[in-house]
Amino acid sequence: AQTVTQSQPEMSVQEAETVTLSCTYDTSESNYYLFWYKQPPSRQMILVIRQEAYKQQNATENRFSVNFQKAAKSFSLKISDSQLGDTAMYFCAFMGRKNSNSGYALNFGKGTSLLVTP
Amino acid sequence: DTAVSQTPKYLVTQMGNDKSIKCEQNLGHDTMYWYKQDSKKFLKIMFSYNNKELIINETVPNRFSPKSPDKAHLNLHINSLELGDSAVYFCASSQDEGQYYGYTFGSGTRLTVV
Numbered sequence: 001a002q003t004v005t006q007s008q009p010e011m012s013v014q015e016a017e018t019v020t021l022s023c024t025y026d027t028s029e030s031n032y033y034l035f036w037y038k039q040p041p042s043r044q045m046i047l048v049i050r051q052e053a054y055k056q057q058n059a060t061e062n063r064f065s066v067n068f069q070k071a072a073k074s075f076s077l078k079i080s081d082s083q084l085g086d087t088a089m090y091f092c093a094f095m096g097r098k099n100s101n102s103g104y105a106l107n108f109g110k111g112t113s114l115l116v117t118p
Numbered sequence: 119d120t121a122v123s124q125t126p127k128y129l130v131t132q133m134g135n136d137k138s139i140k141c142e143q144n145l146g147h148d149t150m151y152w153y154k155q156d157s158k159k160f161l162k163i164m165f166s167y168n169n170k171e172l173i174i175n176e177t178v179p180n181r182f183s184p185k186s187p188d189k190a191h192l193n194l195h196i197n198s199l200e201l202g203d204s205a206v207y208f209c210a211s212s213q214d215e216g217q218y219y220g221y222t223f224g225s226g227t228r229l230t231v232v
Contacts, residue, residue, distance in 0.1 A: 033217045045223035095217050103173035104215035108161040
């Protein structure tokens, strides 16, 4: 079974600063996909960034980038130049399946609540 | 032009009632899902359908029954509601099983059982 661990329940960062949210996962699969989702107070789940495990290069999307360490099973999210609108719950997610007979599903970590302060 | 729409957004009901939540996607996706987000914000998959066929059925009470009349719709019916069913329920969809582009989520339905 795959597990996703986000060890920081809450974090705070000042506007324009950089913050890194950590995520580790456990799997025996060799190829898989990892995602970060953002959930602002509006409740909407928004895809931030994705990473394919077989790609060495870390994914980037504007101010958002990941540090993917496959051997360490680590997938952290870096937010540069933080903005007030980045205040949200951030979920790390692993795309996997329970067994060979099961379908794929996103398995989420417990989330990190990020507060960006002026 | 909402991609994944859920109705209703809020639902308050008494214990023992039966209720349904509807979900529709206009993205042409093949697969749809139901997730439950509890009071601690933890998201857990309940069901997934691919082209109207059930492919994931997690350990949920059989009071919960998904129904997919076509690949653009996935409804969730809940019988004999209990206090512990109070949560936010999210519908989502994906092309294939979502490995490449992840899921597109609806805005959620907050269910409160009193």
